[in-house]
Amino acid sequence: xxxxxxxFQSGSATWLLQRVTAAFLVVTLAFHFxxxxxLNEASQITFAGTQFRMAQxxxxxxxxxxxxxxxxxxxxxxxxxxxxxxxxxxxxxxxxWVLIVAxxxxxxxxxxxxxxxGGYI
Amino acid sequence: MSQSYNRGLIEDFGxxxxxxxxxxxxxxxxxxxxxxxxxxxxxxxxxxxxxxxSEAYTTTIQSLEQIPVVRVLEVGLLAVAVFHxxxxxxxxxxxxxxxxxxxxxxFYAALIVTAIIVVASVPTFLAGAF
Amino acid sequence: xxxxxxxxxTESQPETDSESEAQQRRLAEKAARxxxxxxxxxxDTTAGPTxxxxxxxxxxxxxxxxxxxxxxxxxxxxxxxxxxDALIYARDHxxxxxxxxxxxxxxxxxxxxxxxxxxxxxxxQTQISDLHGDVVRVEPLPHREVEKxxxxxxxxxxxxxxxxxxxxxxxxxxxxxxxxxxxxxxxIKTSTRCIWCAACMSSCNIAAxxxxxxxxxxxxxxxxxxxxxxxxxxVQRHRLKVLDQEHxxxxxxxxxxxxxxxxxDIPLTEHIQELKREAVKQNLKFW
Numbered sequence: 001x002x003x004x005x006x007x008f009q010s011g012s013a014t015w016l017l018q019r020v021t022a023a024f025l026v027v028t029l030a031f032h033f034x035x036x037x038x039l040n041e042a043s044q045i046t047f048a049g050t051q052f053r054m055a056q057x058x059x060x061x062x063x064x065x066x067x068x069x070x071x072x073x074x075x076x077x078x079x080x081x082x083x084x085x086x087x088x089x090x091x092x093x094x095x096x097w098v099l100i101v102a103x104x105x106x107x108x109x110x111x112x113x114x115x116x117x118g119g120y121i
Numbered sequence: 122m123s124q125s126y127n128r129g130l131i132e133d134f135g136x137x138x139x140x141x142x143x144x145x146x147x148x149x150x151x152x153x154x155x156x157x158x159x160x161x162x163x164x165x166x167x168x169x170x171x172x173x174x175s176e177a178y179t180t181t182i183q184s185l186e187q188i189p190v191v192r193v194l195e196v197g198l199l200a201v202a203v204f205h206x207x208x209x210x211x212x213x214x215x216x217x218x219x220x221x222x223x224x225x226x227x228f229y230a231a232l233i234v235t236a237i238i239v240v241a242s243v244p245t246f247l248a249g250a251f
Numbered sequence: 252x253x254x255x256x257x258x259x260x261t262e263s264q265p266e267t268d269s270e271s272e273a274q275q276r277r278l279a280e281k282a283a284r285x286x287x288x289x290x291x292x293x294x295d296t297t298a299g300p301t302x303x304x305x306x307x308x309x310x311x312x313x314x315x316x317x318x319x320x321x322x323x324x325x326x327x328x329x330x331x332x333x334x335x336d337a338l339i340y341a342r343d344h345x346x347x348x349x350x351x352x353x354x355x356x357x358x359x360x361x362x363x364x365x366x367x368x369x370x371x372x373x374x375x376q377t378q379i380s381d382l383h384g385d386v387v388r389v390e391p392l393p394h395r396e397v398e399k400x401x402x403x404x405x406x407x408x409x410x411x412x413x414x415x416x417x418x419x420x421x422x423x424x425x426x427x428x429x430x431x432x433x434x435x436x437x438x439i440k441t442s443t444r445c446i447w448c449a450a451c452m453s454s455c456n457i458a459a460x461x462x463x464x465x466x467x468x469x470x471x472x473x474x475x476x477x478x479x480x481x482x483x484x485x486v487q488r489h490r491l492k493v494l495d496q497e498h499x500x501x502x503x504x505x506x507x508x509x510x511x512x513x514x515x516d517i518p519l520t521e522h523i524q525e526l527k528r529e530a531v532k533q534n535l536k537f538w
């Protein structure tokens with residue numbers, strides 16, 4: 001269909017992605033809480049302990065995905081909440097780009113920290 | 122045409138006693154959402170102390186964990202996260218078209234389960250805090 | 252001849268002149284009516300049960316009503332009385348400047364959607380005996396500009412309805428009848444009941460915040476035609492484009508307030524959700 005716009009014009013892609021990330025986050029956030037407050041004790045966290053966990057590739061990849069999906073879900077949620085409040089026009093575009101940049105920066109920083117924690121770099 | 126009168130948002134919040142279950146769900150989900158995204162940024166910032174070496178990281182986290190207020194806030198974070206997850210699951214079912222008739226009951230269920238989980242977790246979270 | 256108007260409790264003294272006797276009787280009756288009306292309007296006398304109506308008043312053209320206020324009317328209660336009945340009584344007997352829209356009084360025209368005791372309802376559909384509490388609080392629909400008393404500006408609502416092209420569109424008109432199957436009619440039946448009362452729009456918090464949001468009524472209207480099998484696919488795609496926008500179906504946060512207040516029991520949220528799923532399905536096809 002030549003006249004069909006790219007799917008990113010419609011809101012259905014982000015709507016669906018918000019739900020898909022939500023389902024993934026239900027599991028990973030619950031796991032993260034259990035890991036760090038019940039299986040380990042938050043007050044006993046040491047760099048060594050963290051490094052031990054992060055050095056395991058499976059755990060590292062999970063945390064990486066956790067960060068990316070959480071950042072998307074959160075930033076998209078904030079954006080939608082603001083639109084519901086009535087954000088529009090140039091303000092909206094400005095806020096959208098600030099949020100995108102903040103989200104990307106968050107993921108970049110988080111991934112970098114994770115790599116250092118795991119001793120990969 | 123004479124001017125019309127806009128009663129504004131103030132009138133809305135004064136009516137909180139008349140809010141329905143669906144409205145409370147929306148309000149709480151939004152509120153918990155904002156708290157969580159705010160926390161995510163703070164969390165990554167705290168974890169970034171790992172870049173300054175293992176000493177900095179361990180010291181920062183352990184000294185934060187000594188402060189009683191921080192431990193109480195962690196319980197708050199748990200409550201916020203658990204509610205957002207449970208109501209989120211409720212919303213996922215609604216989006217799939219399942220259980221629309223009992224949408225208000227499922228909201229109350231989410232609140233109650235959140236309360237149960239939080240109360241049950243308090244001993245673990247506050248162990249050795251005071 | 253005494254022209255003094257006698258008290259209602261005392262019988263007028265029979266005069267020797269029959270004309271003035273009749274005159275005195277008429278004057279006495281008139282005085283009695285006047286006094287009855289006066290006592291009815293005040294709070295302390297009850298010839299029977301009354302209901303206390305507290306009504307929002309606003310009139311930019313009248314000095315005392317330029318700042319909104321609430322007026323109290325004590326309306327005599329009759330079995331089966333609706334809020335609309337009470338308002339009409341108050342207007343006819345106590346204050347003829349009380350202004351509100353109403354027409355059919357049988358919940359089909361959608362004129363008298365009001366905010367009664369904290370909820371959007373139709374005045375003619377609300378039995379006073381069904382309401383809790385001693386006072387019936389009547390206000391204009393929330394999130395709409397008030398023009399006078401209980402009358403709100405409906406222009407924005409109509410604009411959103413027009414935006415979804417709320418009429419049947421088809422280029423392929425068949426010879427003879429254009430029949431709709433029974434199953435298809437069953438599917439859209441509830442969505443055809445909309446009376447354009449705007450109760451749903453007024454209850455939606457997102458419609459309140461986001462001016463461009465189409466709103467539950469408009470989306471439901473679009474649903475009614477989108478799901479109608481007699482419209483062809485090209486029309487369906489056209490309709491979906493209107494709905495599949497940032498301020499279309501995606502703004503709905505499944506708050507369910509619209510479904511709760513709809514006086515015609517239309518499952519609005521369900522219809523909006525179905526359209527969201529439709530949009531996702533249609534868009535997935537083109538990846």
